[in-house]
Amino acid sequence: MKELSECKVLVVDDTEANLDILVDALGDLYDLSVVMDGETALEAVAEEPPDIVLLDIMMPGMDGYEVCTTLKENPQFKKIPIIFLTALTEIENKTKGFQLGAVDYITKPFEVLEVQARVKTHLSLVLASQELEQQNQILEQKVLERTMELAQTQDVTIHSLATLAETRDNETGGHILRTQRYVKVLSEHLAQNEAYKDQLDKTTIDLLFKSAPLHDIGKVGVPDAILLKPGKLTDQEFDIMKTHARLGYDALLKAEEAFHMKEKPSFLRHARDIALTHHEKWNGRGYPQGLSEEKIPLSGRLMAVADVYDALISKRVYKPALPHDKAVEIIAEGKGEHFDPLVVEAFLELRDEFNRIKEQFADQHYESTKTD
Structure with a gap:
């Protein structure tokens, strides 16, 4: 001084x-x-x-x-x-x-x-x-450093949980990275839409980006014989598979309650909504609750498009990868049936960006970087 x-x-x-x-x-x-x-x-x-x-x-x-x-x-x-x-x-x-x-x-x-x-x-x-x-x-510098440290810890925790689910599934780390970015570009695009701009401020978009990797965290509770089965699931097996949505939601809800975060806007709230509702359909024929239209949280509607598109373009032991254009066609056909019409419209406008993300985070690239 x-x-x-x-x-x-x-x-x-x-x-x-x-x-x-x-x-x-x-x-x-x-x-x-x-x-x-x-x-x-x-x-x-x-x-x-x-x-x-x-x-x-x-x-x-x-x-x-x-x-x-x-x-x-x-x-x-x-x-x-x-x-x-x-x-x-x-x-x-x-x-x-x-x-x-x-x-x-x-x-x-x-x-x-x-x-x-x-x-x-x-x-x-x-x-x-x-x-x-x-x-x-x-x-202020110390608070900033501590905030960054907490954010990094949160990101590591999310990544660790998502990776845990990945290790028990046919899906890959590339799937996690791709769907996370699909959700982000969809959110940013829809933030310009009068119908959704109030729901998609910058903070919410950031939280959705953080939350997206946990959409299938409930699969850790599905038996290997079903989760890793190379062929088509029986109706009974599929019913068990569908429980992953509720399992993921319940686990994340308990985490919120344990850390007294339920009343606060946090990534966990978005994560549990995504985990529970990303298999719901606009026409009410999805699972686990059979929600329809805007009764489905917006986060779940966004993830539905991101998750289905990525499943279509990805190779799995039980199916080949579809070309980007074919996947786009299938998503478009699901407008107003499987998917929120406005989210599909945003997806169609962003189809080239989806393809770029698909190429940038392709499974073979991700796997090669993991073993380097």
């Missing part, structure tokens, strides 16, 4: 006798500079901003009021405290000075001890304010 003796004091007065008194009073205590007119004072402040200005009011040319006004109008200098030096004792003159931003008055003729005391008081306030600002900056 700066010491008082290191503070820069600028004295502005057009009378040499006054300057002599002030130099004698302050010169040995501070880094003192003197000028004799308003214009030169402004030049001196611009060249090397002082910690405080002692400013005469009655000067030829630019008076002290004008100098004060000019300094206070400049964001770079407006915090510099100004003490007026004046022989004017009328209350209206003092009031005008305070209205312009001055912090104090010293009345002529000067009392040396009074000058020293007032200057010391205001410089001490300046240093205290600077120290407080510095401490606030340090605290």
Whole structure:
């Protein structure tokens, strides 16, 4: 922290006798500079901003009021405290000075001890304010670092949970990365749509992006014989498979409740909605609840398109990958039946972006980077 003796004091007065008194009073205590007119004072402040200005009011040319006004109008200098030096004792003159931003008055003729005391008081306030600002900056930096650390921890947790589900499924890490990005581009596009813009602010889109990888977390509760079966599932097996939506929802809900996050907007709320509803259909024929149209959370409607598209373009042990154009055709055919019509319209406008994401995070690329 700066010491008082290191503070820069600028004295502005057009009378040499006054300057002599002030130099004698302050010169040995501070880094003192003197000028004799308003214009030169402004030049001196611009060249090397002082910690405080002692400013005469009655000067030829630019008076002290004008100098004060000019300094206070400049964001770079407006915090510099100004003490007026004046022989004017009328209350209206003092009031005008305070209205312009001055912090104090010293009345002529000067009392040396009074000058020293007032200057010391205001410089001490300046240093205290600077120290407080510095401490606030340090605290803000620490809060930022802690927030980033928590965000990274959250991301690692999400990725770990999603990877856990991936290890028990035929799907790949590429599927997680792709669907996450499909949901994001759909959300950003629909945020421009009057029907959905209130539901898709930047914070919500970020939370959806974080939440999307957990859409199939419930598959950890599905038996391997069903989850990894290479052929078509029987009706009974499919009923068991469908339980993954409820299992994922229940697990995430318990996590919310355990950490008292249920009443707060968090990624877990979006994650459980996605886990539970991404297999619902617009026409009400999906599972597990048979919800229809806008009774399905928007997050689930977005993931439905992202998940089905990715399933279509991905190779699995039980099916080949479909070409992008064929997958687009199938999604389009599901408009108003399987999928929210507006989400499908957004998807069709973003088909090239979906294809780019598909290529960028292709399974073979993802698997090769995992083994490098």
